[in-house]
Amino acid sequence: xxxxxxxxxxxxxxxxxxxxxxxxxxxxxxxxxxxxxxxxxxxxxxxxxxxxxxxxxxxxxxxxxxxxxxxxxxxxxxxxxxxxxxxxxxxxxxxxxxxxxxxxxxxxxxxxxxxxxxxxxxxxxxxxxxxxxxxxxxxxxxxxxxxxxxxxxxxxxxxxxxxxxxxxxxxxxxxxxxxxxxxxxxxxxxxxxxxxxxxxxxxxxxxxxxxxxxxxxxxxxxxxxxxxxxxxxxxxxxxxxxxxxxxxxxxxxxxxxxxxxxxxxxxxxxxxxxxxxxxxxxxxxxxxxxxxxxxxxxxxxxxxxxxxxxxxxxxxxxxxxxxxxxxxxxxxxxxxxxxxxxxxxxxxxxxxxxx
Amino acid sequence: xxxxxxxxxxxxxxxxxxxxxxxxxxxxxxxxxxxxxxxxxxxxxxxxxxxxxxxxxxxxxxxxxxxxxxxxxxxxxxxxxxxxxxxxxxxxxxxxxxxxxxxxxxxxxxxxxxxxxxxxxxxxxxxxxxxxxxxxxxxxxxxxxxxxxxxxxxxxxxxxxxxxxxxxxxxxxxxxxxxxxxxxxxxxxxxxxxxxxxxxxxxxxxxxxxxxxxxxxxxxxxxxxxxxxxxxxxxxxxxxxxxxxxxxxxxxxxxxxxxxxxxxxxxxxxxxxxxxxxxxxxxxxxxxxxxxxxxxxxxxxxxxxxxxxxxxxxxxxxxxxxxxxxxxxxxxxxxxxxxxxxxxxxxxxxxxxxxxxxxxxxxxxxxxxxxxxxxxxxxxxxxxxxxxxxxxxxxxxxxxxxxxxxxxxxxxxxxxxxxxxxxxxxxxxxxxxxxxxxxxxxxxxxxxxxxxxxxxxxxxxxxxxxxxxxxxxxxxxxxxxxxxxxxxxxxxxxxxxxxxxxxxxxxxxxx
Numbered sequence: 001x002x003x004x005x006x007x008x009x010x011x012x013x014x015x016x017x018x019x020x021x022x023x024x025x026x027x028x029x030x031x032x033x034x035x036x037x038x039x040x041x042x043x044x045x046x047x048x049x050x051x052x053x054x055x056x057x058x059x060x061x062x063x064x065x066x067x068x069x070x071x072x073x074x075x076x077x078x079x080x081x082x083x084x085x086x087x088x089x090x091x092x093x094x095x096x097x098x099x100x101x102x103x104x105x106x107x108x109x110x111x112x113x114x115x116x117x118x119x120x121x122x123x124x125x126x127x128x129x130x131x132x133x134x135x136x137x138x139x140x141x142x143x144x145x146x147x148x149x150x151x152x153x154x155x156x157x158x159x160x161x162x163x164x165x166x167x168x169x170x171x172x173x174x175x176x177x178x179x180x181x182x183x184x185x186x187x188x189x190x191x192x193x194x195x196x197x198x199x200x201x202x203x204x205x206x207x208x209x210x211x212x213x214x215x216x217x218x219x220x221x222x223x224x225x226x227x228x229x230x231x232x233x234x235x236x237x238x239x240x241x242x243x244x245x246x247x248x249x250x251x252x253x254x255x256x257x258x259x260x261x262x263x264x265x266x267x268x269x270x271x272x273x274x275x276x277x278x279x280x281x282x283x284x285x286x287x288x289x290x291x292x293x294x295x296x297x298x299x300x301x302x303x304x305x306x307x308x309x310x311x312x313x314x315x316x317x318x319x320x321x322x323x324x325x326x327x328x329x330x331x332x333x334x335x336x337x338x339x340x341x342x343x344x345x346x347x348x349x350x351x352x353x354x355x
Numbered sequence: 356x357x358x359x360x361x362x363x364x365x366x367x368x369x370x371x372x373x374x375x376x377x378x379x380x381x382x383x384x385x386x387x388x389x390x391x392x393x394x395x396x397x398x399x400x401x402x403x404x405x406x407x408x409x410x411x412x413x414x415x416x417x418x419x420x421x422x423x424x425x426x427x428x429x430x431x432x433x434x435x436x437x438x439x440x441x442x443x444x445x446x447x448x449x450x451x452x453x454x455x456x457x458x459x460x461x462x463x464x465x466x467x468x469x470x471x472x473x474x475x476x477x478x479x480x481x482x483x484x485x486x487x488x489x490x491x492x493x494x495x496x497x498x499x500x501x502x503x504x505x506x507x508x509x510x511x512x513x514x515x516x517x518x519x520x521x522x523x524x525x526x527x528x529x530x531x532x533x534x535x536x537x538x539x540x541x542x543x544x545x546x547x548x549x550x551x552x553x554x555x556x557x558x559x560x561x562x563x564x565x566x567x568x569x570x571x572x573x574x575x576x577x578x579x580x581x582x583x584x585x586x587x588x589x590x591x592x593x594x595x596x597x598x599x600x601x602x603x604x605x606x607x608x609x610x611x612x613x614x615x616x617x618x619x620x621x622x623x624x625x626x627x628x629x630x631x632x633x634x635x636x637x638x639x640x641x642x643x644x645x646x647x648x649x650x651x652x653x654x655x656x657x658x659x660x661x662x663x664x665x666x667x668x669x670x671x672x673x674x675x676x677x678x679x680x681x682x683x684x685x686x687x688x689x690x691x692x693x694x695x696x697x698x699x700x701x702x703x704x705x706x707x708x709x710x711x712x713x714x715x716x717x718x719x720x721x722x723x724x725x726x727x728x729x730x731x732x733x734x735x736x737x738x739x740x741x742x743x744x745x746x747x748x749x750x751x752x753x754x755x756x757x758x759x760x761x762x763x764x765x766x767x768x769x770x771x772x773x774x775x776x777x778x779x780x781x782x783x784x785x786x787x788x789x790x791x792x793x794x795x796x797x798x799x800x801x802x803x804x805x806x807x808x809x810x811x812x813x814x815x816x817x818x819x820x821x822x823x824x825x826x827x828x829x830x831x832x833x834x835x836x837x838x839x840x841x842x843x844x845x846x847x848x849x850x851x852x853x854x855x856x857x858x859x860x861x862x863x864x865x866x
Binding site: 266267268269271272275276279283318321324325326327329330331333334336337338340341342344345 | 719722723726730731733734735736737738739741742743744745746748749750751752753755756786797
């Protein structure tokens with residue numbers, strides 16, 4: 001069994017379900033024979049990786065899909081060994097250098113040097129360059145990004161980079177200007193409904209339209225999440241029922257409960273409870289900005305209208321700091337604490353007024 | 356001040372003639388020096404030369420003079436810690452009860468005794484003196500071994516030699532360490548697990564072997580590292596643990612006074628010096644005696660300055676704070692006690708900046724620890740100050756983050772955060788005093804695995820996968836893992852966490 005997300009992932013640019021004119025442009029780019037470094041960015045679940053793989057397939061043919069998983073190790077200047085997993089085919093190499101933590105600079109430099117210093121043997125048959133796909137460029141340190149900049153220029157003859165990021169705000173200007181930026185925006189709800197219907201048809205299931213729409217709404221325009229939800233619905237109930245409940249991800253329910261706990265009581269002890277819950281979420285790889293966003297939405301929906309503006313301001317402030325800072329928990333906790341203070345003051349005033 | 360030690364030092368004592376044409380001497384005299392003779396001066400002056408010199412006294416026998424000089428120089432070069440070390444158990448700095456405990460322990464001769472305590476608490480001397488007094492037939496391993504490089508083999512040889520051939524019934528091993536050769540280290544690598552490093556594993560292996568081979572010997576290990584040997588290992592071997600505490604301040608002062616008396620100095624006139632030396636030594640008798648020697652010589656050279664200030668300037672020991680202490684100091688923020696009438700907040704005992712400097716830990720680490728422990732200290736009503744403090748911590752993290760600002764702002768970050776904490780944790784904001792353990796910040800999976808290669812490739816979504824799909828996935832992940840080893844195809848399986856298993860399959864299909 002493999003997940004629908006992986007099973008029905010489009011493999012070619014002309015099989016893509018949405019953003020078709022962008023796909024056409026990408027195809028034209030490939031057909032012209034050469035292309036600059038690419039910076040593909042967009043929200044999670046929008047189809048960045050799908051597009052990158054389709055592009056690679058367009059470039060090199062089916063051989064790109066014969067992948068191997070390798071463990072490479074590099075030695076940092078401080079004699080420390082850095083190990084990192086790479087996925088590669090004969091034509092490309094994919095890596096998340098952010099996994100190496102503060103040693104990402106070494107990984108970026110060594111890996112690209114390694115790939116780029118070898119020319120393709122049979123240049124007449126194939127492209128004369130290889131492709132290196134770097135995931136999560138926005139998680140790279142500034143150092144590594146500067147290293148990347150130099151490497152990009154040096155090995156332009158034998159190597160193209162495709163960078164993949166959620167947002168360009170943490171990518172330095174120098175890299176942004178050296179790349180062709182491709183923004184993959186999140187699919188609209190209609191598009192998600194279409195994809196869901198199509199997938200279910202391939203599975204031999206009929207998905208009621210109202211359920212598809214509800215799944216699309218709950219997925220917050222994240223196609224991957226929508227597909228996972230649809231599959232979870234299938235696992236719950238074999239023939240779909242139009243009124244069946246859409247099961248949210250566990251983390252979403254957990255966050256809802258957390259928000260409820262914040263609203264119930266405002267005290268340092270409660271903050272500690274909330275902190276352990278936040279840690280629980282973080283240690284399950286839920287991105288902190290997502291936690292922040294969901295938490296703000298949850299809290300806003302159940303607090304008085306006069307507070308909403310202030311809470312939103314706080315949320316925006318701490319989300320910004322979280323992007324610039326290092327330890328997400330500091331900012332999440334600061335937001336919760338500030339919210340508690342604001343909310344408590346408001347409630348006290350309401351009680352006083354009632355008296 | 357030079358009255359007592361001066362007669363021992365120079366070979367002869369001369370009073371130079373008033374007419375001596377020595378400019379240095381002239382300046383001395385004009386400065387109102389009276390009788391002032393530098394040692395150098397007296398050696399240069401030939402004993403019988405200066406004709407009109409009025410001899411006060413000359414050593415009748417030149418040999419005698421030389422002997423005295425030798426004795427003097429030997430004495431000068433000898434450390435006071437050796438010279439005035441305790442000669443009997445009565446002179447030990449150890450607390451009486453502790454001494455009794457140690458004595459009882461040694462005289463019952465268990466297989467293994469582990470004496471631990473801070474450096475300079477008097478562990479080794481106490482064990483030695485007790486063994487001598489009790490006539491236990493003790494031998495000292497460190498006399499058998501090289502000062503530095505002992506492999507496990509040499510140590511074992513020495514132990515067996517002492518136990519078998521010298522018939523030692525108690526073997527004392529002070530500061531047991533082994534230096535491993537490279538090959539041994541390699542060999543020890545596989546023994547290494549947890550936090551215990553290779554050489555303690557080697558030490559354990561050595562001790563195990565020795566205890567198995569020599570059954571009638573009492574082995575006494577002395578170390579200032581109480582985690583040298585793991586507790587469960589010690590328990591397994593029925594070891595008797597004796598913990599020696601740092602020497603009490605009063606005891607330190609008493610011992611220092613005793614030394615002064617031996618040097619024919621009046622302790623009362625050096626009271627402030629001794630007190631500051633004892634304070635600086637912080638329970639370490641060795642440091643205290645060396646400190647006294649050093650500062651007394653210094654004080655005798657610079658006769659003018661007051662002994663107390665000398666001690667302060669020279670002797671202050673810059674003890675680094677442990678992480679635990681630093682966090683405690685920041686959280687508890689003790690203030691100087693002031694008169695009840697004075698207004699405003701009293702100054703802090705430890706300035707936060709100084710604390711962070713002296714613990715010399717990475718700012719991030721210290722901040723994490725303080726942040727993890729701060730919230731507990733607020734009283735249940737103090738939500739607003741807590742919110743303000745969290746806000747400042749968030750700002751501090753923003754400052755100390757390496758991404759945008761360089762590391763220059765790190766001191767400011769710790770300053771901002773800790774000052775904010777200190778000024779908000781006052782008065783009724785602070786929870787009533789009770790025991791609060793210092794906790795480690797919650798350990799996230801290391802930044803690297805945050806979105807491991809795996810989670811990233813499937814899109815950070817480990818937690819997104821609904822629970823009902825996970826069991827099926829786990830099963831298929833296992834089968835795919837089995838298949839992968841055979842097929843060598845384009846399948847790979849990723850297990851980011853034991854309970855959340857994901858699979859990503861890329862199949863070769865050309866449709």
